[in-house]
Amino acid sequence: MIQVGDKIPAISVSAVAGGETSAVSADQLLAGKKVVMFALPGAFTPTCSASHLPGYVVKADEFFDKGVDLIACLSVNDAFVMKAWADAQNAEKITMVADGGADLTKAFGLEMDSGSFGGTRSRRYAMIIEDSVVTALHLEEPKSFEVSSAEAMLELL
Structure with missing residues (x-):
């Protein structure tokens, strides 16, 4: 599993x-x-739709005021779904990262098998990355939503 100090892999x-x-x-998306x-x-x-993404949408400017250059939302969905979701959530300040084949999620070691729900999915987490290196990682326990919220991440900055 990816750890603090690890570099983001070069995965498309x-x-x-x-x-x-x-x-x-x-790695290029997050570089510098x-x-x-x-x-x-x-x-x-x-x-995801009622709490996780909306928290970051509402608090985006607070992240930018604290020196964050990019807020990225990653999901094992295709780019068409991520674009439609961004439009539906008014997430124009968030970069949606579509990991359709779960290649990046698997490289992180943060995949889960959701069975008939959707197969391979990402676990819920949030991280701070500086110049493609992980400096903080907050991994949620299954079926939890506490440590990866926008509020929790703002407290780290």
């Missing part, structure tokens, strides 16, 4: 930002920036 993902989608290497990245089991799912 799709980034959805400003209404545009681009293929990019995760202070990033708060949070991950969740799936777009349009109950806790």
Whole structure:
């Protein structure tokens, strides 16, 4: 499992930002920036849509005021779903990271098997990344939502 001090691997993902989608290497997306990245089991799912993403949408400017350059939301969904979810959630200040094949999630060692819910998904977590190196990692226990919230991450900055 990825740990504090580890470098983000060079794995291709799709980034959805400003209404545009681009293929990019995760390490390049995060290079030279202070990033708060949070991950969740799936777009349009109950806790993810009611609490997790909305917390970051509402508090985005507070993160930027504390020196964060990029807020990224990662999910094992395709770029089309992530774009639709961003539009539905008014998440224009959040970069949506579509990890459709779960390659980055698996490289992190943070995948889970949700069975018939959707197969391989990401565990819920949040991390602070500085110039592609993990400086903080808050991993949720299964079916929990506490340590990866926007409020919890703001307290670290």
